[in-house]
Amino acid sequence: MIYALWDMQSNNLVAEYPDEKSALHVVLESLDRNGTAAAESLALDVEDEHGNIVPIAHGHTLIERAQHELASARIVG
Numbered sequence: 001m002i003y004a005l006w007d008m009q010s011n012n013l014v015a016e017y018p019d020e021k022s023a024l025h026v027v028l029e030s031l032d033r034n035g036t037a038a039a040e041s042l043a044l045d046v047e048d049e050h051g052n053i054v055p056i057a058h059g060h061t062l063i064e065r066a067q068h069e070l071a072s073a074r075i076v077g
Contacts, residue, residue, distance in 0.1 A: 002047045008058060009041045020046070020056070024066035031063060039063050 003023045005014040017023040023044055031039035043058035057065045 001049065003056075004045050004047065006043045006045070007041055008043050014042065020044070021069065024069055027062055027066040028070060031066075036063070 003017040003020050005017070005023045005026055006012070007014055015023075015026065017026075027039055027042055027044070030042065040059045040063065042062055044056045044062055046054050046056055048054060056062075
């Protein structure tokens with residue numbers, strides 16, 4: 001599966017990642033470096049093994065997902 005992070009304002013692909021966790025790290029980095037507005041312009045989707053594109057989250061929901069998932073990983077890991 002391929003996780004793709006998009007900038008919704010420019011409609012450009014930011015980058016592709018082998019796993020969701022890697023993409024979520026970039027969302028938090030964007031939030032830290034560029035502020036909320038920049039991070040809220042991001043969207044994450046995944047291409048499954050059949051070539052289907054499935055949206056995961058965008059905007060504020062994506063930021064919350066990144067904060068939650070990565071905080072949980074620190075507690076567990």
